[in-house]
Structures are given as structure tokens and as C-alpha cells.
Amino acid sequence: MSKTTLVWLQRELRLSHLPALQKAIAESSQVAVVYFHDPKRVIGEANTAWLSHSLANLRRQLYARGADLFIFSGDFPEQFSLALSEIKPQQVYYSFQVGQPFTEMQDLALNLCQEHKVALQPFYSEFWFDPGQLLNQQHRPYVVFTPFYKAAIGKIDTLEPLQESVVSCDDDWAKLRWRERLPAHYFQLPPSLSELQDKPWVKKIMQYWQVGETAAWERLRSFADHQLNGYADERDFPALDATSRLAPHLHFGEISSRMLHFELLSLQQTHPKLNAQTWLRQLLWREFARHLLWFFPYTETAPFQEKFAGLSWQNEDSVLHQWQTGQTGIPIIDAGMRELWETGFMHNRLRMLVASLLTKDLGQSWLLGQEWFAKTLVDADPANNTMGWQWVAGCGVDAAPYYRLFNPLRQSEKFDPQGTYIRKWVPELRNLSCKAIHAPWLYPQECALKGITLGRTYPFPMVDLMRSRHSHMARVQELKHA
Ligand SMILES: Cc1cc2nc3c(=O)[nH]c(=O)nc-3n(C[C@H](O)[C@H](O)[C@H](O)COP(=O)(O)OP(=O)(O)OC[C@H]3O[C@@H](n4cnc5c(N)ncnc54)[C@H](O)[C@@H]3O)c2cc1C
Structure with missing residues (x-):
């Protein structure tokens, strides 16, 4: 039976280690990879500038394989409904994100999918541990980092790696090809994103960065080769180039945070004396932040205490x-x-x-x-x-x-x-x-x-x-x- 799946990308802007896409390709005859850009639902100008480069990059990667990236731009509920009507999927897969604007869009998507009788499935690959998997003895969320960290380290052996390659053959890529069937404007960066790239302030900040999945992995390798060992001693000195600068790549999911743990494990096999503990701890601060916002979403605008x-x-x-x-x-x-x-x-x-x-x-x-x-x-x-x-x-x-x-x-x-x-x-x-x-x-x-x-x-x-x-x-x- 022919089945169409819409893979809704929010922040996992990569082609490897992506369970939502992997499952969609395995079960469907057609897969539409879609990004919804609502200019009223963005985080900030610098972040949106990165987004525009990252989407352009992802679009190029897909295009080179004969596959397409849909970009629907405008009011989210309207565009989401339009995508459901144009693509006619039986199901929508997405990876769950905490915080605004994501949670509001996820709630809207749920209502729209129910209206259109389309199944909606979240994936938690942005997390190391599914929310709720790490709870204290009273089955309450941790609100202090050290016990959270110890609980995470205690369960780290249960962590499942994400499969690297989500596409196994050319026939799989062909499932992602739509260009002859729908108008070209769906596959282009909208002016609100492309014009942002020409703003002088945006141009200035972006000259310091290489965007995209390949750049993220290069950054990681360079950090592992040159800085990781000295990280614990040098990370607090701002004049030194001692930290990974992976934060924007991690935010946009150009590299999977969970896979960094497995990268550290494999590095430690070849370099048994490598001191990666302090950096791993920082990655778990990131995980802690995600768990906190999952359990206490009000804290984005009001004090936790x-x-x-x-x-x-x-x-x-x-x-x-x-x-x-x-x-x-x-x-x-x-x-x-x-x-x-x-x-x-x-x-x-x-x-x-x-x-x-x-x-x-x-x-x-x-x-x-x-x-x-x-x-x-x-x-x-x-x-x-x-x-x-x-x-x-x-x-x-x-x-x-x-x-x-x-x-x-x-x-x-x-x-x-x-x-x-x-x-x-x-x-x-x-x-x-x-x-x-x-x-x-x-x-x-x-x-x-x-x-x-x-x-x-x-x-x-x-x-x-x-x-x-x-x-x-x-x-x-x-x-x-x-
Ligand atoms: C007031 C304030 C605001 C911050 N705002 C952000 C933000 O908007 N986005 C953001 O990614 N980080 C934020 N941080 C955390 C931290 O400063 C950055 O993650 C870090 O500076 C990024 O540099 P790096 O990639 O070289 O990190 P590295 O030192 O190489 O660490 C590796 C990764 O671990 C995570 N990490 C490291 N430190 C922290 C931390 N304290 N909390 C949570 N995760 C951490 C990041 O994902 C980081 O990329 C904020 C910290 C403070 C004090």
C-alpha cells in the first residue's frame, strides 16, 4: 500500500542520526521533508540568520541527492493545513522540542492533525533520555544538577545510539523527490529568510561561523584533536580558544547531542588517557536544561522559585x-x-x-x-x-x-x-x-x-x-x- 509521511523538521537540521526520517523512509512510499517558517514564531535575529543558512545548506544536500526540502513560510496554522492538503500524508513525524516557539506549534499541529485525521508522532531524539526517564526517588523531576548528573551517569550504559545512515539506497532518496509534482516556490528559501542573509549585522556575525552538518562534525573533530584534553583546565579563560563552540550546531541539531556521547566513547578507546569527563558534564547541563523546561515550561517567563x-x-x-x-x-x-x-x-x-x-x-x-x-x-x-x-x-x-x-x-x-x-x-x-x-x-x-x-x-x-x-x-x- 502506498503511504506518504510528512517529516516535520524543527531543529534537527541534518541527514544522519535522524530517527524520524529513518522510520518514515522505512515505512513509506513517499516522504516529504518539511520546514515551517513562521516569521512571527522565531527565537531571535542571530538565531534566524543561522537558521536561514542551515536550511539553505540542508536543501543543497538533499537536492544533490535528487531529494527535496519543502519550506512553507507564513502563519504556522495556515501553512501546516496547506501542507496537509498539498502533500496528503497519512502521518506526520517530528522530533519534539522544548520551549517556545516550538511547544505552541506542536500543540497547534496536534489539533490540526486531529482535524485532518492524520496521525502525529513525536520522537525524542533531541534528548539523551526520554523526558520522565530520569526521576528522583519520589518520582519527581530533579531540580538540582548534581543528583540529575549522577542519575544520568548511572543510566548512561542504557543509552541507545542513533543509527547513522537513515537512507540506504538511491530508491530511498527517490521517495523524497517531489519537485516535478508541486510548484517550485515550495522548495525555495522564502524572502524573509534569504533577505536576512544580506543584512549588514547578520553578514558581520555570520562571517565567524561555518554552518551545517559537515561543519559541525569538522568542529567536533578539531575540538577533540586539539582542545578536549585541556578543556577542564582551560575552559574558563575567555582569551583561549578552549571550548568546542558547538552550541549553535547543537541548537540546530546539525549534530546529534546524544551521538557526542558515543563519539567520546570511541575516542576513549583509541586514547585511554583522554580527559573527557568535564565536557561530558557540560553536555549533561544541556540535557538538564531540556528536562527542566519539559517539566516546568512556565520558567521561560517566570522564576522557578x-x-x-x-x-x-x-x-x-x-x-x-x-x-x-x-x-x-x-x-x-x-x-x-x-x-x-x-x-x-x-x-x-x-x-x-x-x-x-x-x-x-x-x-x-x-x-x-x-x-x-x-x-x-x-x-x-x-x-x-x-x-x-x-x-x-x-x-x-x-x-x-x-x-x-x-x-x-x-x-x-x-x-x-x-x-x-x-x-x-x-x-x-x-x-x-x-x-x-x-x-x-x-x-x-x-x-x-x-x-x-x-x-x-x-x-x-x-x-x-x-x-x-x-x-x-x-x-x-x-x-x-x-
Ligand atoms: C546567562 C546564560 C545564558 C546562556 N544562554 C545559552 C543559550 O542561549 N544557548 C546555549 O546553547 N547555551 C547557553 N548558555 C550556556 C553556555 O554558556 C553555552 O552553552 C556555552 O558557552 C557554549 O559554548 P561552547 O559550545 O563552546 O560550549 P562547551 O563548553 O564546548 O560545551 C559543550 C556544550 O555543552 C552545552 N553546555 C555547556 N555549558 C552549558 C551550560 N552552562 N548550560 C547548558 N548547556 C551547556 C552546550 O550545548 C555546549 O555547546 C548560557 C549560559 C548563561 C550563564
């Missing part, structure tokens, strides 16, 4: 603007914010520091920071971004306690001792000594000698860090006694 909902924020546009544009007058913070604006990425240590400054010293809501990251990060990810901001703000699960503020000056001296990272991103300070570069306002003579006029060529710090610590503590104490 309800008592923090009453915390008053001083939200001021001018303060936010100084922070966003890297003009706080605190060099390490400005370096992080400028790296983000220039490249669409920021080192993890800096993400923690800039988030702590914004929420705790400057008293601006974590939601404003989360929103800016969502707009500007190529790896903007609902689960990781939400967990990261709530963790730093102190209102999330397993959070950095409210009384712990990162001191950006001590952090700068510790993790950028020579000021190399600051010199790169805040070039107006590059001639300062290793001492003065962390806090130029404490070295007025040296600044004058090096031609730096505070308040003119570089700002004075926008906040007195001692005072802001006290006012943060006072705000939180108020909350405790409210």
Missing part, C-alpha cells in the same frame, strides 16, 4: 542600553557584550559575569537579559538560555544563591590575567598595563599617559560595585521579610 516573583526590578532603558552596547565602563563586561554583538557568541564565563552584573548590580530583570541574548546569540536556545539566566539571577533551580554576586574585577584578574580578552574587544584600552586594564578608573595617571580620557574615550564605571552589592542584598532581604 515563586518567591522571587515579588522581587522589584529597576528596569531602565538607558541602563539596559549601556549594558547591551558594551559601555558599562567595566572592561571585562564590555568585552563580553562587544564579543556578542560582533560574533553572535559569548564565552560561558562572560555570560555568567554579564548576567550577574545586569540582574544583581544593575537591578534589571533577568527577562531583559534573556531577551537580549535571544536576539543576539546564534546559539540562543530556550532551555539553556532560561536556565542560565535564572541560575545567575538566583531564582532558578540549583541557582547561584542570591547573596553570591560575581565580582567582575576579581573575575577579570583571575580569568583574563594579561587582559588579552579585554584588549581584543575593547581596543581603546589595549595599551594599558595588565594591572590597570581591569579597572582603569583606579589608575588615572596611567590612563592620562596612554591617552585615555575617562568619560570621553572610555566610560567611567556606571555603577559602584560595593554600593550595588549592598543595594542588591537589601532588595533581597526585603523580599525575604515580605
Whole structure:
């Protein structure tokens, strides 16, 4: 019997290790691989820029094999209904994603499939462990990372690898060929995506990245060859090229997160002394973030710990603007914010520091920071971004306690001792000594000698860090006694 399956891609933009596509090909005579782009349901501009390149890449990969990628663009419910009418599938397969805009679209898809009497099946290949598989002794979700991590490590031997090749022969590729049967516009990148690629800011950030499945695997191999062994010691130093930078590839599913575990296993067989534990732990932070958003979807817009909902924020546009544009007058913070604006990425240590400054010293809501990251990060990810901001703000699960503020000056001296990272991103300070570069306002003579006029060529710090610590503590104490 001839059967048509629609494979709805959301974030698994790859052709290997893809169970939804593999099963669809095995059981169907025709398979339509579809992406729905709703310009009103996107994460942010940098992330959408990556998306447009990644879709173009995937489309090329498929086309080269005689297969097609449908791209329906416009209002999601309308386009989804249109796809069901045009393609006439008996079933829709997709891999489940947490967070917005995905969960809303998944709910809408469920209703539409019911209306059209089409079966809808989710796959959980974006997770290492199906949601609900890792629960504590009370059968409740873990809300602290370390026990979650131990439970995951305890079950890691039960993890199933995903099959690499989802297509076994040319006849399989032929099942994905539609081009002569439907109008050409279904197979092209819509203008809202292709025109984005020409925007100057998008062009600027994208020059730092290679997009797509092949690039993701190359990145992994290069990281494994050159950086993985030193990762535990070097990952906190932003001037070093010591982390994998796989985050955007992982977000878009250009490489399977679960398969990274199996890659590490095979690497350890050939290099028994390889130290991969710390990196594996970071991958499990990612998994933890996904489980949290699955169980507590409200945390994308509200604090996990309800008592923090009453915390008053001083939200001021001018303060936010100084922070966003890297003009706080605190060099390490400005370096992080400028790296983000220039490249669409920021080192993890800096993400923690800039988030702590914004929420705790400057008293601006974590939601404003989360929103800016969502707009500007190529790896903007609902689960990781939400967990990261709530963790730093102190209102999330397993959070950095409210009384712990990162001191950006001590952090700068510790993790950028020579000021190399600051010199790169805040070039107006590059001639300062290793001492003065962390806090130029404490070295007025040296600044004058090096031609730096505070308040003119570089700002004075926008906040007195001692005072802001006290006012943060006072705000939180108020909350405790409210
Ligand atoms: C305020 C804040 C916001 C953040 N927003 C995002 C975001 O939108 N998207 C995002 O992918 N990460 C986010 N992170 C987590 C982390 O900063 C990035 O994943 C990491 O910097 C990416 O660099 P990398 O790929 O070189 O990571 P590596 O150090 O090589 O780690 C490998 C992978 O592990 C995962 N990972 C590492 N650290 C974390 C972490 N703390 N939490 C969850 N997963 C982690 C990522 O997928 C990463 O690609 C945020 C962290 C903070 C503090």
C-alpha cells in the first residue's frame, strides 16, 4: 500500500542520526521533508540568520541527492493545513522540542492533525533520555544538577545510539523527490529568510561561523584533536580558544547531542588517557536544561522559585542600553557584550559575569537579559538560555544563591590575567598595563599617559560595585521579610 509521511523538521537540521526520517523512509512510499517558517514564531535575529543558512545548506544536500526540502513560510496554522492538503500524508513525524516557539506549534499541529485525521508522532531524539526517564526517588523531576548528573551517569550504559545512515539506497532518496509534482516556490528559501542573509549585522556575525552538518562534525573533530584534553583546565579563560563552540550546531541539531556521547566513547578507546569527563558534564547541563523546561515550561517567563516573583526590578532603558552596547565602563563586561554583538557568541564565563552584573548590580530583570541574548546569540536556545539566566539571577533551580554576586574585577584578574580578552574587544584600552586594564578608573595617571580620557574615550564605571552589592542584598532581604 502506498503511504506518504510528512517529516516535520524543527531543529534537527541534518541527514544522519535522524530517527524520524529513518522510520518514515522505512515505512513509506513517499516522504516529504518539511520546514515551517513562521516569521512571527522565531527565537531571535542571530538565531534566524543561522537558521536561514542551515536550511539553505540542508536543501543543497538533499537536492544533490535528487531529494527535496519543502519550506512553507507564513502563519504556522495556515501553512501546516496547506501542507496537509498539498502533500496528503497519512502521518506526520517530528522530533519534539522544548520551549517556545516550538511547544505552541506542536500543540497547534496536534489539533490540526486531529482535524485532518492524520496521525502525529513525536520522537525524542533531541534528548539523551526520554523526558520522565530520569526521576528522583519520589518520582519527581530533579531540580538540582548534581543528583540529575549522577542519575544520568548511572543510566548512561542504557543509552541507545542513533543509527547513522537513515537512507540506504538511491530508491530511498527517490521517495523524497517531489519537485516535478508541486510548484517550485515550495522548495525555495522564502524572502524573509534569504533577505536576512544580506543584512549588514547578520553578514558581520555570520562571517565567524561555518554552518551545517559537515561543519559541525569538522568542529567536533578539531575540538577533540586539539582542545578536549585541556578543556577542564582551560575552559574558563575567555582569551583561549578552549571550548568546542558547538552550541549553535547543537541548537540546530546539525549534530546529534546524544551521538557526542558515543563519539567520546570511541575516542576513549583509541586514547585511554583522554580527559573527557568535564565536557561530558557540560553536555549533561544541556540535557538538564531540556528536562527542566519539559517539566516546568512556565520558567521561560517566570522564576522557578515563586518567591522571587515579588522581587522589584529597576528596569531602565538607558541602563539596559549601556549594558547591551558594551559601555558599562567595566572592561571585562564590555568585552563580553562587544564579543556578542560582533560574533553572535559569548564565552560561558562572560555570560555568567554579564548576567550577574545586569540582574544583581544593575537591578534589571533577568527577562531583559534573556531577551537580549535571544536576539543576539546564534546559539540562543530556550532551555539553556532560561536556565542560565535564572541560575545567575538566583531564582532558578540549583541557582547561584542570591547573596553570591560575581565580582567582575576579581573575575577579570583571575580569568583574563594579561587582559588579552579585554584588549581584543575593547581596543581603546589595549595599551594599558595588565594591572590597570581591569579597572582603569583606579589608575588615572596611567590612563592620562596612554591617552585615555575617562568619560570621553572610555566610560567611567556606571555603577559602584560595593554600593550595588549592598543595594542588591537589601532588595533581597526585603523580599525575604515580605
Ligand atoms: C546567562 C546564560 C545564558 C546562556 N544562554 C545559552 C543559550 O542561549 N544557548 C546555549 O546553547 N547555551 C547557553 N548558555 C550556556 C553556555 O554558556 C553555552 O552553552 C556555552 O558557552 C557554549 O559554548 P561552547 O559550545 O563552546 O560550549 P562547551 O563548553 O564546548 O560545551 C559543550 C556544550 O555543552 C552545552 N553546555 C555547556 N555549558 C552549558 C551550560 N552552562 N548550560 C547548558 N548547556 C551547556 C552546550 O550545548 C555546549 O555547546 C548560557 C549560559 C548563561 C550563564
